[in-house]
Amino acid sequence: MNLLLIPASIAVTYFVYWLNIKCYNRWKLVILTPILISPIVLILLLNATNTSFPAYYKGAKWLGYMLGPATIAFAVPLYKQFDVVKKNFVEILCSLTIGSAVAIVSSFLYAVWMHLGSQLSNSLVPRSITTPVAMGISKVIGGIPTLTAVFIIITSVVGGLLGTFLIQLLRIKEPSAKGLMLGMSALGAGIAKAFEMGELEGTFASLAMITAAIISIILASTIFPLLQGDLLL
Amino acid sequence: MKFVTGLLQVAAxxxxxxxxxxxxxxxxxxxxxxxxxxxxxxxxxxxxxxxxEWVEQGANWLLAEFLLFFIPSAVGVVDYKDMIGGQWWKLLAVIALSTITVMAFTGLTAQWIAKRRKDVPGESSSHSS
Known part of the structure; x- marks a missing residue:
């Protein structure tokens, strides 16, 4: 029975995801994104079948494991778009350095302002970075990696929902700027949204996610400890 | 054959x-x-x-299913019910406010630099300032 649970949890997760993608493609609503709906459906299924999370995760963690290789796979589009990167290097570097710094500082300041406590606040800090990297940073700075993963998903959904509205409000016209802001702030769902706007927007959004991860690693290990020391003690 | 190639590339x-x-x-x-x-x-x-070509197909597969790999860890939130509890609206507020702030700063900076770069070499095309 326990042995069966491993392939079963992988198969069920994949099936729920597959069905979710079908619905998402049919209606094109950000709220239907698989990173929001699939986990909710699976939680309900675990409850209904009286399965504990550790029992489920024993098998499903192998799907989560593939996030590592999938992150590495981003080297391929990065390589293919290397000329675009070189041409827009200043724009990419400056906007993402500012974006990453604002993400770290504003998440933390708003969290402290709301009195969320150090564990939750620390877990919020890497919420604008791609998950495998963010979970690593979360652990190092004293957060809870799983909670960080959940906050990233909420970020992605919120960013995907607000993105179009903010682009209009701030009168962002450049495709590169649209892509960079969506990829920087809304990650997965932002990239999907950017690709709906156009190929160029989507490319910049994917670039933003990878580049921001690298910049954030540097920022989180340099400026954040200072901020943390000043505000939490 | 194509399937095997893709699988080997994912393995690599x-x-x-x-x-x-x-x-x-x-x-x-x-x-x-x-x-x-x-x-x-x-x-x-x-x-x-x-x-x-040695990695492209496998990489495309992985990228296409990128969101799938997030799901198992997201389900893990059930273990933190007590910790989040009544604070969920605060968490949502922090995330929404911070996301808006990040978007605005990133988008405006990128747009400002992109416009400046376009204005410098093509002075004849734009008659601003």
Whole structure:
């Protein structure tokens, strides 16, 4: 029975995801994104079948494991778009350095302002970075990696929902700027949204996610400890 | 045949992940193995040690299913019900406010630089300032 649970949890997760993608493609609503709906459906299924999370995760963690290789796979589009990167290097570097710094500082300041406590606040800090990297940073700075993963998903959904509205409000016209802001702030769902706007927007959004991860690693290990020391003690 | 090729390419990328993890462990770097692997694969491609065709299909598969790999850890939120509890609206507020702030700063900076660059070489095309 326990042995069966491993392939079963992988198969069920994949099936729920597959069905979710079908619905998402049919209606094109950000709220239907698989990173929001699939986990909710699976939680309900675990409850209904009286399965504990550790029992489920024993098998499903192998799907989560593939996030590592999938992150590495981003080297391929990065390589293919290397000329675009070189041409827009200043724009990419400056906007993402500012974006990453604002993400770290504003998440933390708003969290402290709301009195969320150090564990939750620390877990919020890497919420604008791609998950495998963010979970690593979360652990190092004293957060809870799983909670960080959940906050990233909420970020992605919120960013995907607000993105179009903010682009209009701030009168962002450049495709590169649209892509960079969506990829920087809304990650997965932002990239999907950017690709709906156009190929160029989507490319910049994917670039933003990878580049921001690298910049954030540097920022989180340099400026954040200072901020943390000043505000939490 | 195409399926087997893709599968082998995914396996190769996974090996690169293991290598990245090993390097991170050995050199006690604060970087996740996936980021080291990304840089390694990028360098291998740029330096033409490996050809794009050797990894392209497998990489495309992984990228296409990127969201699937997030799901298991997201389900893990059930273990933190008590911790989040009554604070969920505060968390949502922090995330929404911070996301708006990040978007605004990133988008406006990028747009400002993109416009400046366009204005400099093409002075004749734009008659601003």
């Amino acid at each position: 990328i996974t090996l690169l992940f293991l290598l990245g993890n090993a390097i991170a462990n050995y050199a006690s770097l604060p970087l996740p193995g996936s980021m080291i692997g990304l840089v390694l694969l990028f360098l291998l491609l740029v330096l033409r040690v490996i050809k794009l």
